[in-house]
Amino acid sequence: MPSWKIHLIFDLIFVIVFASFLIKNVLINNIFLLIFLVFFNILATLFPDIDTPKSKIRKYISLTLALIFGGYLITNFSLKSIFSLVISSFLFYLIIRFFPTKHRGVTHTFLFGIILSIILTFVLWFLFEISLNQLGVSFLIILWGYLSHLILDKIT
Numbered sequence: 001m002p003s004w005k006i007h008l009i010f011d012l013i014f015v016i017v018f019a020s021f022l023i024k025n026v027l028i029n030n031i032f033l034l035i036f037l038v039f040f041n042i043l044a045t046l047f048p049d050i051d052t053p054k055s056k057i058r059k060y061i062s063l064t065l066a067l068i069f070g071g072y073l074i075t076n077f078s079l080k081s082i083f084s085l086v087i088s089s090f091l092f093y094l095i096i097r098f099f100p101t102k103h104r105g106v107t108h109t110f111l112f113g114i115i116l117s118i119i120l121t122f123v124l125w126f127l128f129e130i131s132l133n134q135l136g137v138s139f140l141i142i143l144w145g146y147l148s149h150l151i152l153d154k155i156t
């Protein structure tokens, strides 16, 4: 299994070429859109390995979800004891982080990549008023992130 760094490098080599082409042809003229796009591309290229507890992406997503869960507990149940709040968030983290999942399963499929790319492109569309051209280009760049992961997994 190639490490997350190898996946990132393989992905970014092409993204840099794409991005400079897009900027040169004024297809993407909003720097914030570009930053989000690159961020979503990186998320897409690291996402498939969420199915293995050893991965960095699993670690960070578990942590983010545990923090959201903790925040939810604070706002909805007004847990008076900080201790029980910390314990429940930590347990939640451990379950998400180490729950056994089949590596190279559903998150390593083309279909899943398409679905995730559509969702992330939709978020971009929601955040920025982007044209149809930009929508298409954004979708392709995010999808590339995902596909680059699958390709690299296949050839290694």
Ligand SMILES: [Zn+2]
Binding pocket: 001, 048, 049, 108, 149, 153
């Ligand atoms: Zn993988």
